[in-house]
Amino acid sequence: MLVEGSTAEVAAATGYSPQQVRNLEALGVIPPAPRTPSGYRQFSAVHVRDLVAYRDLALAVGPVVARRAMRDLRALAVEDATALVGSLHAGLGAEREQALAARAALVAVSAEACTEAPPVAADSMTITELSDALGVRASTLRFWEREGLLAPERIATPAGAARRYPVSAVREARIVVALRAAGYRVPEVRSAIGAVRELGDTARSLTTLDARLATIAQRVLALMRAGAVLAEMVSAPRPPQPRPARPTSGSRRSAGSG
Incomplete structure (x- = not known):
């Protein structure tokens, strides 16, 4: 797997076009890529991993939901992130039922x-x-x-x-x-x-419904393939959340005088 590379190299490794890679970075599907001193993006194996997982996730739940999930899983608390992944599985289960x-x-x-x-x-x-x-x-x-x-x-x-x-x-x-x-x-x-x-x-048509069930099965498999990466994303250390500023004595007096 690619360890480090340019936009074109990541595109070749994942099957996306260079513009799609840039678009997916801008949409938050993958983390922002650091830049070289000359301003070129420098992608890593994590970016390749996430792009491959996004393809499966988009197949499973649709690109709009997949994009939102990839963004949210990096920011949500672990319990909320795991609940989000569970809801994706539950949605496919409901479609099958x-x-x-x-x-x-x-x-x-x-x-x-x-x-x-x-x-x-x-x-x-x-x-x-x-x-x-x-x-x-x-x-x-x-x-x-x-x-x-x-x-x-x-x-x-x-x-x-x-x-x-x-x-x-x-x-x-x-x-x-x-x-x-x-x-x-x-x-x-x-x-x-x-x-x-x-x-x-x-x-x-029973044939139509059988085809729909087969499609749902393939989408479930795609979600399962993406699952390992989603678990890694959820398990990754979260950036520290800023604490709310404590009011000073002056601000308390000001608030009370208003």
Whole structure:
């Protein structure tokens, strides 16, 4: 590994361009490089190490979060820095759980779709029609709506507003029925429905979700590769924090006289 070198040498060792190296130094991703008497940057093995770790970290959590993390890890107290690294792992874990929830929902609804009645010809259902089609009570559908599991449309009628369930809402209702029948609790079903809504039409494809899970796995691996460097950064001695100045007797009198 490069022990000491110029901007061009660090760029060659890390795969960045010289301008990218300068930009990442200016952004605080790597520590400021000392200058030679003639004004040229002189980088070290630590700079190379941090640039390589940043590439993996940017792959894992995105460049904006990665840049902020690289800056903060050098300045935060150890307990705060370790909490920051933990939050990066937790964020990827949450993404994986969401994708798994969406996949479970699609598997469940695919299984039950073979036995449940399809939507009515008008491509939407009343609460009574949906209740009959799914074999659940209308009061159950209203409860699921209050819990954020269903989102029917409201239409004006002479008697007031009535619920109508378009195809997307019917599909979500079938997911809810299938997951509840499989033993999922309301919070877990809510997570699955949220994942399906967030992914939109792509959530119809198990292949798409499997690809997303594979991508998340690669991002986790990238975060693990960066982890050793992040641990070294967190463990490095912190610069002493300046103590707040103690007020003099004169300043105390001045403050009290104001």
